[in-house]
Amino acid sequence: MTNVRQRTPTKVRHVLGISGGKDSSALAVHMRGKVPDMEYFFCDTGAELPETYDYLNRLEAALGKPIARLNASRDFDHWLQVYQGTLPSASMRWCTKNLKIKPLEDWLGNDQAVSYVAIRADENRLGYVSTKPNIKAVFPFREEGIDRDGVSAILDESGIGLPAYYEWRTRSGCYFCFFQRKHEWVGLADRHPELFERAIEYEDKVKYASTAMQGRQYTWSQGESLRDLLARRDEIEQRHQAALSRAANRPRRNLPLIDVLADAHDDENDEAGCAVCHL
Template sequence: MTTTRHVLGLSGGRDSAALAIFMRQRHPEIEVEYFFTDTGKELPEVYEYLTRLEGYLGKPILRLNPDRDFDYWLKSYKSYLPSAQSRWCTRQLKLRPFEKWVREFLEAGETVISYVAIRSDEEYREGYQSNKEKLLVRLPFKDASIDKPGVIEILEGSGLGLPDYYKWRSRSGCTFCFFQQKIEWVRLKTEHPDAFEEAKRYEKNAIEHGSPFTWSQGESLTDLEQPERQEQIKLDHEKRLARARTRLQANPLRPDTTLDLDDVYGGAAKACLTCHK
């Protein structure tokens, strides 16, 4: 008899956590296996949030650790940093471990249903595209018309709330994620100076090996961390934030708590779905 596995990937981010809560509340009859693909370079707040989420779900979250770490793949890619043009970090550290994990189930004849936290207000995003007949993708938030305010309502209603890093950063993922806005790099230096220094070392090594990319587009972290440059970035951010708040006033039904850096910078459509959900 064919068996079916139900899996849900967690990034340590807002949407996937809300989907895990949603599935537990709305579909308690489904035995969902929760997993987290750990790159080893995640924010400390991500690990803390996953521990709290385990407490709410009442079951462990499986950690899928890649058999080869970031440093291995960096060397394999000739010390070139991952970038929006070449997202080898997502491919090798997120997708590859997931595909390896589910392959044994598929080869055993099982059907695997993967639940992905794409919201109803994210028409521009696509989920993991499976080319396997028995690996099926489901989008519960789309089906239930749950948007970003709905996600926040789920998290607040559960008592879990948002991950702590949302106070200064817009998404989960590696400490040196190239999708960070410049204001997030400035804040990383304040919140996690050791992680910022590690990112600088990776960048310096990459430049010495001829990498055409820096972590932040158009400038190195050494340039970005200069006091005058940091002040300029902070000032620019405040101006952008003020403009974004003005636009929100046209919709009094939308609470200000839903305003995040993606609203300010319009970067949501570009970010890696696998890492940041």
């Protein structure tokens, strides 16, 4: 009789990334209990808003499970040195690659995994989908027809609500994220002046280095330094208030502030945010 060696079946990991934004947080709550061995993770760049960290603590308590913090030993400053002081930008997103995607894929290794992605039924985008063959993406909100209103209902009914930064900013991400709109930079200066000054310090270091090497001068906000941006705060505020009025007066049902803000920022015609960070 021939002995046949039995292979131990590989356990499939179920993982759900939380960005600190409303959609991924709502998905985490929505999946609570549906997948008992779900693993939650957050890619921590070391440069998140204080409101994001506070919200993660609240969410962790509601989930009754820890949220793994990835990136503990490799923060933004480390990678800034690796890239010789070049600030990330929309055309060179080394922050997304090294602070979001790489830590996740390192954490999973070669394990078979199902990644739950928080793309809503009313969105026409993909978010981050790994190209590694061992990671399969699924989209519960799309499959169940859950849209923006559904996400709001999940967060309201759970008692978690929205992160505090939604009072002035429509997405999660680093405090110096280059995808921020002009008005959001003003909001950062008003609410977290120490972080705004730290962002200026990054610009100053890069400006000094690039001037010495006669290279391109990088800034966080397209086309101007943060000092120049803040000098135009009255103009930026006026444009933003006008956009808010247009968004609020559109012939639709009453919208919550977060949605009016999102529409107003769209009116300001700034580039859409990173699909990895802003779920």
